[in-house]
Amino acid sequence: MEYEDRVVIFIDILGFRDRIKRTIDKNGDPNFTEINKIYSALSTIQQEVTTQQSVNPNLSMTHFSDSLVISFDANDPDNFINGFETIKEMLYKLVENSFLCRGGAAFGKIVHTDKLVFGPALIKAYDAESKASFYPRIIIDSSIMDLAEKVYNEVYYNSTNIEMNNIERYVNLDADGLHYIDYFGKADIPGYPILVGAGNLEMIIRTGLGSDEPDIRVKYGWMKTKFNDRVRETKDYIKNISDPEKKKQAEQLTPHVREIK
Numbered sequence: 001m002e003y004e005d006r007v008v009i010f011i012d013i014l015g016f017r018d019r020i021k022r023t024i025d026k027n028g029d030p031n032f033t034e035i036n037k038i039y040s041a042l043s044t045i046q047q048e049v050t051t052q053q054s055v056n057p058n059l060s061m062t063h064f065s066d067s068l069v070i071s072f073d074a075n076d077p078d079n080f081i082n083g084f085e086t087i088k089e090m091l092y093k094l095v096e097n098s099f100l101c102r103g104g105a106a107f108g109k110i111v112h113t114d115k116l117v118f119g120p121a122l123i124k125a126y127d128a129e130s131k132a133s134f135y136p137r138i139i140i141d142s143s144i145m146d147l148a149e150k151v152y153n154e155v156y157y158n159s160t161n162i163e164m165n166n167i168e169r170y171v172n173l174d175a176d177g178l179h180y181i182d183y184f185g186k187a188d189i190p191g192y193p194i195l196v197g198a199g200n201l202e203m204i205i206r207t208g209l210g211s212d213e214p215d216i217r218v219k220y221g222w223m224k225t226k227f228n229d230r231v232r233e234t235k236d237y238i239k240n241i242s243d244p245e246k247k248k249q250a251e252q253l254t255p256h257v258r259e260i261k
Contacts (some may be wrong), residue, residue: 003109003119006071007080007144009087010125011103013094014136016066041097045090052086059083060112068103069122071112080148084170084181087138091183095200103138104128107147135222137180140171145179184230201227205260228259 023034042063049061049070058079062069070087072079094101106128108121128139148167172182184201205227208220234257241247 006110007074007107008071008110008121008125009105010129011068011101012129013066014100037097041094041099044093048089052082056082062117069117077152080167087181088170100136102136105140105144107144135219140179184226224260231257231259
């Protein structure tokens, strides 16, 4: 067994402990509604990875309780887009089930099979999640963005800018200079800033902003800013659609979308 050089993403599902506690009621009986919600959320994650693995067998995932480890070979440029797309779709599915995540990504040496995962890159990714990712976001280190550009340049030569624009459909640059997987918008169509799961996101954010804990309110304040930015982008985008049919379709995708005051 040898180490491979891979991009590794460590993900922590937030609030998982409390959700597990709710699977047993005060009488000690199982709460099947909560059990099914958790089962549904975790199943959709597995389904998303399985779907991506059908086109990219190199993608690996390990799941244990509230922790996920995803990795992919960094030598193939298409793996960056496929990997980031997989994570973004997973975040959408988790939001639909009222879960948020925090995580970090690193590049380095790792063994990642369907039975084992270990190596320095996993520790680096875990440290990024636990030390740098204060907000509910998955941080992508700038060295990984630089690596993606380098790999694209080596394989596709002059198409680097085009391919990096594709990656930036999934990754955004935050105000603190850190890149993160942007789960506040729809990425399948370039320049289409439609909020995904807006109703659930709004409910999650409003609940978090009502917390008695100042640090909790700061985290959800970050989410509020991102949410409101995307609401404004969405409204501006729809307002400028000239085709009546496309405009109607866009409006149907975003019913009752509003800023959080």
